Amino acid sequence: MLIALLGAVLIGGQASPDRSCLDDNHRDICAPAMRADLLSRLGMTSVEDEAAAGVESYRAFFVDGYGRDLPAMAFERRPGQGPVSVVYGFDGAQLETPISAETWGRVLAESHFADRELVDNTPAQDPSQMPLRMCLHAWVSTVEMSNSQTDRWSTTPVRRRVENTCDGALTTRFAFFIASESLKAQPHCQALDQQQQRNAVTTLATCLGLGGDRISASAVMEQVRGGAPRFGLDQTDPGVWRAYLGTNGSPRLTWGDQTVVTTRGTDNNVAEFIVARLAESRRLTFEPRKFAGVSAREATVEGIATRAVGEGDPLTVTRANYRQTWVWDPNLAGWMVSEWTVGPFAPVD
Structure with a gap:
C-alpha cells in the first residue's frame, strides 16, 4: 500500500508542470511534444542539434498573454560564417540580416545571466500587510543558447530557461533584449508605426507579413x-x-x-x-x-x-x-x- 501510494505521488508530481511553463491557456509549453511542434512550425532545429553542429546561438521564444505562439528571434554564428540576426516566422516566413561585431558583443554581454533565477532575499513580510498583487494575461518567454560564452575562457553546450512575465526577471529581460536588438537589425521593420504595435516582438511579427520591396509594403x-x-x-x-x-x-x-x-x-x-x-x-x-x-x-x-x-x-x-x-x-x-x-x-x- 505504501509503495502504491508513493508511486501515485511520484506520478502526480510528474504530471504537474512547472508554473512558469504554463501559458494563458494552461498549455505546458515545456512539454517535449509542444516544443517539437513549435520548432517544426517555425522551421527551426533543436538547441541541442545546434550545439552539436558547432553553432553559437542566442534565441528567444514568446507566447503572448492570450496563449498565442509568436515568431522567434535568434542571433547565430555558424561555423565559417559571420554573425546574423534571424527572425523565424510561421509558414516559412523568415528575415535574416548580417550584424556588426558591436551588436554581437552586446548580445554576449547581456547573455551571461539570462538562464539564472533572480532570488528575493528581502526579509519575509506578514502576508496581511503586503499589497494585493494581480497579474493577468502574462506572456511567457523562453531563452535558449547553444555553445554560449559563460565567461572569458569557457562555453556551455546548452542553456535554457522559461519564465512567466508575472515573475519576470533575468530571462524575461534577455528575451525582450533579443527582440529589441532584432528589430534594430531590420530597418524596414522600424518603418512600421510603433504606436500601432505592442512591442518589438509584435512589430517583427507584423513585419514578417511584408515581402518584396518591404519599404513600399x-x-x-x-x-x-x-x-x-x-x-x-x-x-x-x-x-x-x-x-x-x-x-x-x-x-x-x-x-x-x-x-x-x-x-x-x-x-x-x-x-x-x-x-x-x-x-x-x-x-x-x-x-x-x-x-x-x-x-x-x-x-x-x-x-x-x-x-x-x-x-x-x-x-x-x-x-x-x-x-x-x-x-x-x-x-x-x-x-x-x-x-x-x-x-x-x-x-x-
Missing part, C-alpha cells in the same frame, strides 16, 4: 490598416470607401463574374458596389494578410474576405481570397487602389 500596410472602414461604424458610407480606395484613383473591382470601374471625377461606382454587397450580408469583412512591394510606386495586398448571410442562427459563413494592387499617388502623397479582385466565396468548414 510597410507604407501600404500602414495606410491600409489605418484607413480601412471599421465594421459597424462607417462601412455603409460610400464616401468612406472612396477615401480608402484613394480619392484620385480609378479603381477596377472584379467581384466574381462582375466588373465595376470608377471613372475619376465622374462616378463612385466601386465604393457604391461594395456598400451594396454590405447590404446583402449580415457581416462582410476584409482581412489583409500579406503585403508585398513591387517597386517604390506599386505594392500588392492579399487577404481574406469573410461574409455571413442568412436569417437564422447559425448564419452561413463563406470566405474568398482577394488581391489588391496599390499605386503611389504623387498628388496626395499617398497610396490608392488600381485593381481589386475578389474570388469566389466558399463555405467555411
Whole structure:
C-alpha cells in the first residue's frame, strides 16, 4: 500500500508542470511534444542539434498573454560564417540580416545571466500587510543558447530557461533584449508605426507579413490598416470607401463574374458596389494578410474576405481570397487602389 501510494505521488508530481511553463491557456509549453511542434512550425532545429553542429546561438521564444505562439528571434554564428540576426516566422516566413561585431558583443554581454533565477532575499513580510498583487494575461518567454560564452575562457553546450512575465526577471529581460536588438537589425521593420504595435516582438511579427520591396509594403500596410472602414461604424458610407480606395484613383473591382470601374471625377461606382454587397450580408469583412512591394510606386495586398448571410442562427459563413494592387499617388502623397479582385466565396468548414 505504501509503495502504491508513493508511486501515485511520484506520478502526480510528474504530471504537474512547472508554473512558469504554463501559458494563458494552461498549455505546458515545456512539454517535449509542444516544443517539437513549435520548432517544426517555425522551421527551426533543436538547441541541442545546434550545439552539436558547432553553432553559437542566442534565441528567444514568446507566447503572448492570450496563449498565442509568436515568431522567434535568434542571433547565430555558424561555423565559417559571420554573425546574423534571424527572425523565424510561421509558414516559412523568415528575415535574416548580417550584424556588426558591436551588436554581437552586446548580445554576449547581456547573455551571461539570462538562464539564472533572480532570488528575493528581502526579509519575509506578514502576508496581511503586503499589497494585493494581480497579474493577468502574462506572456511567457523562453531563452535558449547553444555553445554560449559563460565567461572569458569557457562555453556551455546548452542553456535554457522559461519564465512567466508575472515573475519576470533575468530571462524575461534577455528575451525582450533579443527582440529589441532584432528589430534594430531590420530597418524596414522600424518603418512600421510603433504606436500601432505592442512591442518589438509584435512589430517583427507584423513585419514578417511584408515581402518584396518591404519599404513600399510597410507604407501600404500602414495606410491600409489605418484607413480601412471599421465594421459597424462607417462601412455603409460610400464616401468612406472612396477615401480608402484613394480619392484620385480609378479603381477596377472584379467581384466574381462582375466588373465595376470608377471613372475619376465622374462616378463612385466601386465604393457604391461594395456598400451594396454590405447590404446583402449580415457581416462582410476584409482581412489583409500579406503585403508585398513591387517597386517604390506599386505594392500588392492579399487577404481574406469573410461574409455571413442568412436569417437564422447559425448564419452561413463563406470566405474568398482577394488581391489588391496599390499605386503611389504623387498628388496626395499617398497610396490608392488600381485593381481589386475578389474570388469566389466558399463555405467555411
